[in-house]
Amino acid sequence: MKSPRAEQPLAVRITHWANVPLLALMAASGLQILAAFPEMGPKGAPAGWYPLQGWIPPAWMRAGDWLAGARHLHFGIAWLLVANALVYLIWMGTTGEWRRRAFNPRRDARNALDTLAWYVRLRRSPPEQGLYNGLQRFSYTLAIALGAVEVLSGLALYKPVQLSPFAALFGGYDGARAVHLLGLAALLAFTLAHVVLVILHPRALASIFTGGRRT
Numbered sequence: 001m002k003s004p005r006a007e008q009p010l011a012v013r014i015t016h017w018a019n020v021p022l023l024a025l026m027a028a029s030g031l032q033i034l035a036a037f038p039e040m041g042p043k044g045a046p047a048g049w050y051p052l053q054g055w056i057p058p059a060w061m062r063a064g065d066w067l068a069g070a071r072h073l074h075f076g077i078a079w080l081l082v083a084n085a086l087v088y089l090i091w092m093g094t095t096g097e098w099r100r101r102a103f104n105p106r107r108d109a110r111n112a113l114d115t116l117a118w119y120v121r122l123r124r125s126p127p128e129q130g131l132y133n134g135l136q137r138f139s140y141t142l143a144i145a146l147g148a149v150e151v152l153s154g155l156a157l158y159k160p161v162q163l164s165p166f167a168a169l170f171g172g173y174d175g176a177r178a179v180h181l182l183g184l185a186a187l188l189a190f191t192l193a194h195v196v197l198v199i200l201h202p203r204a205l206a207s208i209f210t211g212g213r214r215t
Contacts, residue, residue, distance in 0.1 A: 007131060007212030009097075015088040016208060022081045023187070025073065028063035030184060032070035035062060040181065042174055050178075075158060078151070085147060100131050103141035108134030119200070136197060143190050146183055153180040 008016075035056045041047030064070025092098040103112075111134030114127035119135075127133065132140070156167040156176035170176035198205050206212070 004214035006214050007207045009211065011088065011091045012097075013208055013211065015084050015091075018084045019081070022077055022084065023191075025063060025077045026081060027184060027188075028061060029070045029074040029077065030180075031057040032062035032064040033067060033074060034181070036067040036070075040174075040178055047174075047178065075154075078154060082151060085144075089144075101137065101140065103134070103137040108137050110134070112138050139190060139193060139197070143187065146186050146190065150180060150183045150187070153177075153183065 037043075038056050039046045039053045040050035046053050062070070064073045092101060111127050111129075113134075114123060115129075115133045115135040117123040118126045152166055153170055153176045155163050156170060157173065157180060160167045160173045160176070167173055167176050170179045203212070
């Protein structure tokens with residue numbers, strides 16, 4: 001018989017809260033890098049799809065003071081963020097926690113749609129929920145996938161010649177830069193959705209501090 005497990009074991013709580021300052025510094029230093037060339041697309045031929053050509057993020061949103069400082073900060077923090085993610089993924093794999101945390105389409109797809117319908121008031125009652133509902137599992141798993149894309153596109157930007165196969169995945173340096181920026185926007189959207197989900201499920205906020213009930 002398996003011993004009861006906390007809803008949010010210590011490994012989850014540590015890696016979760018470590019992500020908060022790391023992601024904030026990554027975003028702020030990334031915006032400082034963007035400020036050095038605030039146009040998307042090759043020089044002399046800005047991309048027509050990008051609506052913020054020339055927009056420089058305000059100083060309060062940026063970190064690193066200047067381009068070189070921001071790059072050092074950005075890539076230094078990136079390795080800490082990757083290490084934190086690896087600790088979490090290895091822990092999930094070795095303990096089997098991925099079974100109750102990762103999105104499983106056969107188990108979670110219907111529940112995710114029903115939960116979304118409840119959130120937008122197309123359904124009167126919430127669907128059955130365990131540790132997470134299907135929409136939460138989908139969001140968290142998508143965030144991990146977005147993180148992987150950000151790492152690959154970031155490596156392509158860091159060493160576009162030495163790591164040219166990574167750059168080729170995104171159609172070259174400019175493509176990698178566009179994907180990296182869009183990934184940042186997607187992670188911001190995830191963060192906002194995450195906060196909304198916590199508001200809708202306030203018990204989850206307490207458990208990420210205390211560990212929650214043992215099940």
